[in-house]
């Protein structure tokens with residue numbers, strides 16, 4: 001194990017697990033190692049206090065950390081997880097089974113720009129920790145990340161904003177009227193992502209910092225049908 005670590009293989013790949021939101025998850029080179037910042041996305045959805053039976057979609061589910069944590073922490077929720085990586089989905093299935101939440105988590109292969117038609121208009125919330133690292137940032141990352149995390153989980157394109165542009169309109173199509181979108185942000189991306197979600201018709205935008213004070217989780221709502229203020233009464 002020490003020899004593997006000396007080659008800069010991540011500790012989590014060597015031991016095969018990572019803790020996320022107080023849960024032990026399987027972890028290996030098939031998907032991104034879950035990060036503590038991403039727990040803020042889980043907390044943002046739990047804070048919505050959605051009613052039993054509400055559906056939440058996770059675009060780019062990777063190891064399944066977000067859907068598993070939400071399924072365990074709020075047993076009334078139904079979760080949908082989408083990823084275009086077959087490897088990541090296989091790991092997500094293992095984590096869903098490990099925590100015994102198969103009956104409430106549905107996983108599907110596909111691009112988050114075109115989620116399954118059966119999911120459209122069903123979701124009270126859509127969450128995503130999309131790839132947001134720029135090509136330039138990626139070349140400067142530590143070997144633990146650059147060599148061992150899948151590049152497609154980190155880099156969406158040269159600007160780092162390509163995934164937000166692709167998934168914002170798709171999220172709108174998935175949400176019920178008044179539904180909430182919660183996105184993890186890369187450092188320094190808050191203003192750009194705010195503009196992207198506003199251009200896609202989202203409103204009531206809130207941005208929360210992570211434990212280091214970096215703006216990290218953006219949440220926004222689509223208008224409720226008929227009366228924008230209806231859900232506040």
Ligand SMILES: C[S@@+](CC[C@H](N)C(=O)[O-])C[C@H]1O[C@@H](n2cnc3c(N)ncnc32)[C@H](O)[C@@H]1O
Pocket residue numbers: 031032033034035038059060061062063064065066082083084085088110111112113129130131132152153154163
């Ligand atoms: C940053 S990782 C997040 C994984 C996991 N949700 C987490 O927080 O640890 C982004 C995930 O999005 C997936 N992904 C990237 N581009 C995608 C696309 N266009 N459509 C669907 N999934 C995509 C990657 O395979 C990867 O698993």
